[in-house]
Amino acid sequence: MAVLDEQQEMLRDMARSWAVNESPLTEFRKVRASGSEEAFDRAAYAKMVEMGWAGVIIPEEYGGSDFGWLSAGLVIEQLGKTLTASPLVLNTAAASAIILGGSDEQKALWLPKLASGEAIATLAVDEGPSHDPARIETSVSGGKLTGRKAFVHEAHGADLFVVAAKDGLYLVEKSDGVLLITRKLSDQRSHAEVNFVGAAANKLKGGGESLLGDVLDRARVLTAAEMLGMAQAVFDTTLDYLKQRVQFNQVLATFQALQHRMADLFADLTQMRSAVEAGLQAVDGGFGAARAATIAKAEANRVLHGISNQGIQLHGGIGMTDEYDVGFYLKRARVLEASFGSTTWLKDRYAALSGY
Amino acid sequence: MPTQLQSGAHANDDPFRTEVRQFLAANFPEELKGKGNLLAGLEGPTNETDEQKKWREAVAECGWGTPTWPTEYGGGGLTKAQAKIVTQEFAKSGAYNPIGGMGVMMFGPTLLEFGSEEQKCEHIPAICRGEIRWCQGYSEPNAGSDLANLQTFAEDKGDHYLINGQKTWTSGGQWADKCFAIVRTDRRDKHKGISFMLIDMNAPGVEVRPITMISGTSPFCETFLTDVRVPKKNLVGKEGQGWAIGKRLLQHERTNISGGGNLALMMAQSLGDIAKKYCETAADGRLTDNVLRDKIADFEIRWSSFLFTARRAIEESKAPGGVSEISSVLKKTGTKLAQERSELLIEIRGLQGLGWEGDGFSEGELEDVRTWLFGKAATIYGGSTEIQNNIIAKRVLGMLDHA
Numbered sequence A: 001m002a003v004l005d006e007q008q009e010m011l012r013d014m015a016r017s018w019a020v021n022e023s024p025l026t027e028f029r030k031v032r033a034s035g036s037e038e039a040f041d042r043a044a045y046a047k048m049v050e051m052g053w054a055g056v057i058i059p060e061e062y063g064g065s066d067f068g069w070l071s072a073g074l075v076i077e078q079l080g081k082t083l084t085a086s087p088l089v090l091n092t093a094a095a096s097a098i099i100l101g102g103s104d105e106q107k108a109l110w111l112p113k114l115a116s117g118e119a120i121a122t123l124a125v126d127e128g129p130s131h132d133p134a135r136i137e138t139s140v141s142g143g144k145l146t147g148r149k150a151f152v153h154e155a156h157g158a159d160l161f162v163v164a165a166k167d168g169l170y171l172v173e174k175s176d177g178v179l180l181i182t183r184k185l186s187d188q189r190s191h192a193e194v195n196f197v198g199a200a201a202n203k204l205k206g207g208g209e210s211l212l213g214d215v216l217d218r219a220r221v222l223t224a225a226e227m228l229g230m231a232q233a234v235f236d237t238t239l240d241y242l243k244q245r246v247q248f249n250q251v252l253a254t255f256q257a258l259q260h261r262m263a264d265l266f267a268d269l270t271q272m273r274s275a276v277e278a279g280l281q282a283v284d285g286g287f288g289a290a291r292a293a294t295i296a297k298a299e300a301n302r303v304l305h306g307i308s309n310q311g312i313q314l315h316g317g318i319g320m321t322d323e324y325d326v327g328f329y330l331k332r333a334r335v336l337e338a339s340f341g342s343t344t345w346l347k348d349r350y351a352a353l354s355g356y
Numbered sequence B: 001m002p003t004q005l006q007s008g009a010h011a012n013d014d015p016f017r018t019e020v021r022q023f024l025a026a027n028f029p030e031e032l033k034g035k036g037n038l039l040a041g042l043e044g045p046t047n048e049t050d051e052q053k054k055w056r057e058a059v060a061e062c063g064w065g066t067p068t069w070p071t072e073y074g075g076g077g078l079t080k081a082q083a084k085i086v087t088q089e090f091a092k093s094g095a096y097n098p099i100g101g102m103g104v105m106m107f108g109p110t111l112l113e114f115g116s117e118e119q120k121c122e123h124i125p126a127i128c129r130g131e132i133r134w135c136q137g138y139s140e141p142n143a144g145s146d147l148a149n150l151q152t153f154a155e156d157k158g159d160h161y162l163i164n165g166q167k168t169w170t171s172g173g174q175w176a177d178k179c180f181a182i183v184r185t186d187r188r189d190k191h192k193g194i195s196f197m198l199i200d201m202n203a204p205g206v207e208v209r210p211i212t213m214i215s216g217t218s219p220f221c222e223t224f225l226t227d228v229r230v231p232k233k234n235l236v237g238k239e240g241q242g243w244a245i246g247k248r249l250l251q252h253e254r255t256n257i258s259g260g261g262n263l264a265l266m267m268a269q270s271l272g273d274i275a276k277k278y279c280e281t282a283a284d285g286r287l288t289d290n291v292l293r294d295k296i297a298d299f300e301i302r303w304s305s306f307l308f309t310a311r312r313a314i315e316e317s318k319a320p321g322g323v324s325e326i327s328s329v330l331k332k333t334g335t336k337l338a339q340e341r342s343e344l345l346i347e348i349r350g351l352q353g354l355g356w357e358g359d360g361f362s363e364g365e366l367e368d369v370r371t372w373l374f375g376k377a378a379t380i381y382g383g384s385t386e387i388q389n390n391i392i393a394k395r396v397l398g399m400l401d402h403a
Helices: A006-022 A025-034 A042-050 A069-081 A088-101 A104-116 A211-244 A256-285 A289-320 A326-338 A343-353 B015-027 B050-062 B080-092 B102-114 B117-128 B242-258 B260-266 B271-278 B290-318 B327-354 B363-379 B385-396
Strands: A121-124 A139-141 A144-153 A160-165 A168-173 A178-182 A191-203 B134-137 B153-156 B160-171 B178-184 B194-200 B206-211 B220-231
Touching (some): A006 A042, A006 A069, A069 A211, A069 A256, A088 A104, A088 A121, A088 A160, A088 A168, A088 A211, A121 A144, A144 A160, A160 A191, A211 A256, A211 A289, A211 A326, A256 A289, A256 B290, A256 B327, A256 B385, A289 A326, A289 A343, A289 B290, B015 B050, B015 B080, B102 B117, B102 B134, B102 B178, B134 B160, B153 B178, B160 B194, B160 B206, B178 B242, B194 B220, B194 B242, B271 B290, B271 B327, B290 B327, B327 B363, B327 B385
Parallel strands (some): A121 A160, B134 B178
Antiparallel strands (some): A139 A144, A144 A191, A160 A168, A168 A191, A178 A191, B153 B160, B160 B220, B178 B194, B206 B220
């Protein structure tokens, strides 16, 4: 864990205790059972907003607390531990697009709403099943945006889309000309193909050429923070299980083969935490964020992939049951691994950033 | 590869920084720029030139070779922040720290913690001046990973001990003046029968034989001890405390293997840049072999997060009440990655990366081959990876037998 200041520790402790007490995995089971397409609990989101979590990276003048990205990551990590379903990650990433690229008017219009929960925003970037921001066909003419976005996260609950078009990022409100086709994925959260058909679009003119890349880096570090919480939770649950389960008259935790596997996973988890925190801190520091975010997401992908698989294997048969929680993490893990950069894509980007 | 570690901005107008710069300008000879510390080298010291000697003495004079050690024993008495400035400024001007070796990395800190006043006064100043070389008498033929199984026995003869036995993997034993060793003083108790003693390597009955390794070098020795007299004043702590003291020393060793030991690697050239010299690239500088390119990036990403982890370990240990769990994984992860890097270098260079000797290979290529081979030892010594895994599982994760 990075060395935190008092404010950050308070925020993290508050998020941890809320997630554990008010939003354990049973809450997500309820959301799943409800069959709601937006796939999160509005009342729970209202509480999260009330605690200030939707405004952590939003400047104070627009109703946020401006605590920064490491702080936002700490909250997201805690929520990731219990797989709390909410549009917080996407709303935060979308808000950053407005902060970085919006006019004063756009900021004044949207940021207070996003901080207060009055509106929810998300990102609509990719047009295929794999992350590839270089391949965008969506275009705008005469203020009307047309294009098809695949697998938009939190699309059902969103009021506002930050849409990547060929010539930059646009704000598009959910209204006429925005059509959703639900795409249910293994995590059973909100994903949809979003068809923009001549939808009214408002360009984010600031932020320079790197705006899309900068916003995606922010989405990457936050997603990585959620994945960190998930990996930690699977690791902890698995360790507890190994300490309880008895076979051959022996607690499983005493078998050296399992001890060494857990030691490997612990080392991986340590690496992941360092990379994720360094990514968040790099965004806060404004230095080397592209590289650090790439490392953070790549390490998150690698380690969560391994831990989510091992989590099932080490639980044995019970890990295969829906009644047991560990499978929920596996199903969410792969969705997040593929989002905002698969491992291969991230390695390619790392090499490109390094000049080879 | 550029890392966050190097990005820490610092004020350049610090008066102490100016002092260090003035010292370097006055004392560090241009010819030694980029040279390594002889004492820390695996090959041991060659003959020290006049210039090297002068540089060593200049650093010894102000104690900056052991910057944070107390001044009364010859250390620099600096704060950690000041010590960092010394390291930074030395690195900037290409100057090496001429004071080093096991005395600095392992034995000194341990003696400062557990030694008597008399012992500290006798041994620490010589370490600070780089005059006495220490070696480690720990492993034995039947006490490797199971170190506490050691059998070398120190018999109480009233005013001295009489030591008989054999130590092995004695790094630098052939050049060392003295040896800090753990020996058995009681055969009845495996751990409490061990004591920590200081042995003069020139004493009668000490015989050293270098062992040739797969790398072709002989950094380790077998050390035979036959009726070696050790005065009682050379017992550190009390009889039976040797295991506790010896283990504390191993913590310093691990820190050095994973952190300090890899410092050179942290600054090492990006594998991508090296590959661009050996392999085909496109017009934009991109490696055309996509598989190799992917492998290099994969490695460098994990290497970067190791550097982040090392940085985090330092930050956490500095924070109030901060004992970091991370240190337990640094050795395991760092050594594994260093080995991977060596293997990747070979893959990049092909057979040109396996040169044993001759003019057809650059100095760097030849050196990397020896590093590759000798690097295999890193996951064995200082507590093998398997031992590290046991420590992590049992002490950090609490996977105990009686859970």
